[in-house]
Amino acid sequence: MQPRKRHVLLWLLFCSGMAEALEPISTTIAVGMAAALTGILVKNRNIFYRFHECCRPEWISFNETRLKTDLESKLFGQHIASRIILKAVNGFMYNDNPKKPLVLSLHGWTGTGKTFVTKLIADSIYAEGMQSSFVHVFTSTLHFPHSEHIATYKSQLQQSVRGKVINCERSMFIFDEMDKMHPGLIDSINHYLDYHVKLDGVSYRKSIFIFLSNTGGDGIIQTALDFWRKGRDRKEIELQDLETTLSQSVFNDNKSGFFRTSLIDKNLVDFFVPFLPLEYRHVVQCALAEMRAKRLKPNHDVADKVARDLVYFPKSERVFSVKGCKTIESKLDFYM
Ligand SMILES: Nc1ncnc2c1ncn2[C@@H]1O[C@H](COP(=O)(O)OP(=O)(O)OP(=O)(O)O)[C@@H](O)[C@H]1O
Numbered sequence: 226m227q228p229r230k231r232h233v234l235l236w237l238l239f240c241s242g243m244a245e246a247l248e249p250i251s252t253t254i255a256v257g258m259a260a261a262l263t264g265i266l267v268k269n270r271n272i273f274y275r276f277h278e279c280c281r282p283e284w285i286s287f288n289e290t291r292l293k294t295d296l297e298s299k300l301f302g303q304h305i306a307s308r309i310i311l312k313a314v315n316g317f318m319y320n321d322n323p324k325k326p327l328v329l330s331l332h333g334w335t336g337t338g339k340t341f342v343t344k345l346i347a348d349s350i351y352a353e354g355m356q357s358s359f360v361h362v363f364t365s366t367l368h369f370p371h372s373e374h375i376a377t378y379k380s381q382l383q384q385s386v387r388g389k390v391i392n393c394e395r396s397m398f399i400f401d402e403m404d405k406m407h408p409g410l411i412d413s414i415n416h417y418l419d420y421h422v423k424l425d426g427v428s429y430r431k432s433i434f435i436f437l438s439n440t441g442g443d444g445i446i447q448t449a450l451d452f453w454r455k456g457r458d459r460k461e462i463e464l465q466d467l468e469t470t471l472s473q474s475v476f477n478d479n480k481s482g483f484f485r486t487s488l489i490d491k492n493l494v495d496f497f498v499p500f501l502p503l504e505y506r507h508v509v510q511c512a513l514a515e516m517r518a519k520r521l522k523p524n525h526d527v528a529d530k531v532a533r534d535l536v537y538f539p540k541s542e543r544v545f546s547v548k549g550c551k552t553i554e555s556k557l558d559f560y561m
């Protein structure tokens with residue numbers, strides 16, 4: 226048998242639960258051969274589970290402590306996002322019978338940690354993190370670049386999401402660059418995000434959908450700047466301070482993938498999560514974290530140099546980093 230075919234057969238046998246289906250048979254047929262075969266299957270299955278990712282608790286199980294610790298220690302300057310995400314993911318993952326999939330929409334300026342947070346969420350649920358075959362990323366400019374092909378993209382996206390959820394109900398879908406997505410495309414999957422027990426025999430209720438965009442970023446910056454100008458602590462900013470500006474931009478941005486979608490009209494998004502622009506001190510924290518990630522001794526002088534090298538806005542006050550923490554990694558290589 227060809228290695229690929231053998232692999233698929235093993236997957237079907239062990240991952241899809243066919244091995245379990247064989248077990249009751251072995252109990253009714255009191256034949257030593259069957260028992261021996263079952264024994265071999267169970268033993269091999271256990272070995273197989275350990276080495277090959279399956280849609281099973283061995284590979285998918287939520288680690289609340291890990292998410293909490295990661296959000297507290299690795300995500301800088303995002304007290305609102307951190308709090309909402311922890312609550313939302315906890316509530317969803319501990320609910321054995323959710324009524325709908327979890328839908329999060331993350332908004333904010335570039336380099337503020339939106340993609341980074343999706344990694345932290347994936348790490349807390351999937352043993353393989355972002356490398357998991359149950360985590361799927363769709364990037365607008367990569368997967369749906371041509372607006373004239375929207376009809377094809379719609380049916381492809383629908384089929385793709387359906388197939389992936391049939392394969393594993395605990396799937397995670399990340400839609401990056403929603404602000405560059407053709408308005409209407411996301412409507413092709415809006416039924417999946419709604420309150421349905423099953424659609425064509427498929428239940429989407431245990432999956433997670435995360436949308437990422439810069440939509441609403443300007444309003445968030447304005448609020449953060451107002452607080453800063455009044456000398457108020459950034460941590461005093463509450464979700465309510467940002468909700469109006471956020472929902473207005475999400476509703477009214479006629480170029481974004483949210484525009485006039487059922488996603489918004491039908492309130493299918495469970496949480497809109499604002500990401501604040503990052504200040505100098507957060508950039509320093511990012512530089513130090515990056516040194517640790519590279520197993521280098523954290524050096525505050527170098528972190529300061531890296532942070533000073535970035536551009537800050539508005540021009541007069543230079544409060545927020547134009548690129549957030551985005552270019553820190555490459556800058557460090559230059560300074561260390
Ligand atoms: N708030 C943060 N705390 C810690 N690290 C951060 C934060 N924001 C950004 N970073 C670092 O900067 C890198 C780039 O950030 P990320 O890709 O998450 O930005 P983004 O918000 O998704 O930006 P964009 O809108 O351009 O996609 C991350 O991999 C992470 O290392």
Ligand SMILES: [Mg+2]
Pocket residue numbers: 339340341401437
């Ligand atoms: Mg991103």
